[in-house]
Amino acid sequence: MKAVGIVGGERAFGGKTPKIKEDPRPLYLRVANAIRENIASGRFGDATRLPSEAELTRLFGVSRATVREALSALERDGLISRAHGKGTFARKPQFTLSPGQSRNRGFTETIREMGLIPGTSYLSFNWEPADHEFAQSLSVPVGSPLAVIKRVRTVNGDPVEYAIDWVPAKIIGEDMSAETFPESLFEYLRKQRGVVFGYSDLTIESVLPSAYMAGLLHLELNMPVLLVEEIYYTPEGSPILRCENYHRSDRYKFRIRV
Structure with missing residues (x-):
């Protein structure tokens, strides 16, 4: 059987599909927390480019609007920066x-x-x-x-x-x-x-x-x-x-x- 390569998005999360924790918080906050944990662990180092919004939508199985809300929350917390036409990048936490x-x-x-x-x-x-x-x-x-x-x-x-x-x-x-x-x-x-x-x-x-x-x-x-x-x-x-x-x-x- 031909081996299936890891898709770019999964590779960013260590070769695994990221999981959203089940808890009472709004969905976008749970998505944000999953990304936050990868920044905290050092998987997404300073200035590391995150997967695109479309890729995050696919990986988490949520809507594009939910991903955008999650990224906005992370940006407010100073954990990511977004550059038009270039992408979204992790930042060392403040x-x-x-x-x-x-x-x-x-x-x-x-x-x-x-x-x-x-x-x-x-x-x-x-x-x-x-x-x-x-x-x-x-x-x-x-x-x-x-x-x-x-x-x-x-x-x-x-x-x-x-x-x-x-x-x-x-x-x-x-x-x-x-x-x-x-x-x-x-x-x-x-x-x-x-x-x-x-x-x-x-x-x-x-x-x-x-x-x-x-x-x-x-x-x-x-x-x-x-x-x-x-x-x-x-x-x-x-x-x-x-x-x-x-x-x-x-x-x-x-x-x-x-």
């Missing part, structure tokens, strides 16, 4: 965050909820004495030990954030080290140290990265990053930790309610 969001769920949980794969590269863990500025902001004596954690956060293997955290020894525990550092700092503080997060003060500004940081985040030197400086407090107003997070400006946007 993340919308609300300041203080990590009080309820950390980086790992937030990225997983988006259907993406979080990762963390630990650059260093050191103990350093608090200078006057840090002692004042964290309400600890000058010279008291602070855990200084520097990490690169990744999504689907791509670096998206350079994070620096300063945590007093009385908060994180004096026996903490690079070898025992947890996957999620916030989850560890909540579950293992009994820390209750209440609120935070933060500033957001656009800055140019250093050559070192640009290398870590795979950026051009003239591409700005979003610097979020934040101090977290207990509900009673006691400082918990101080952090500086440098976000790739092409991958993050912030939503603020005023």
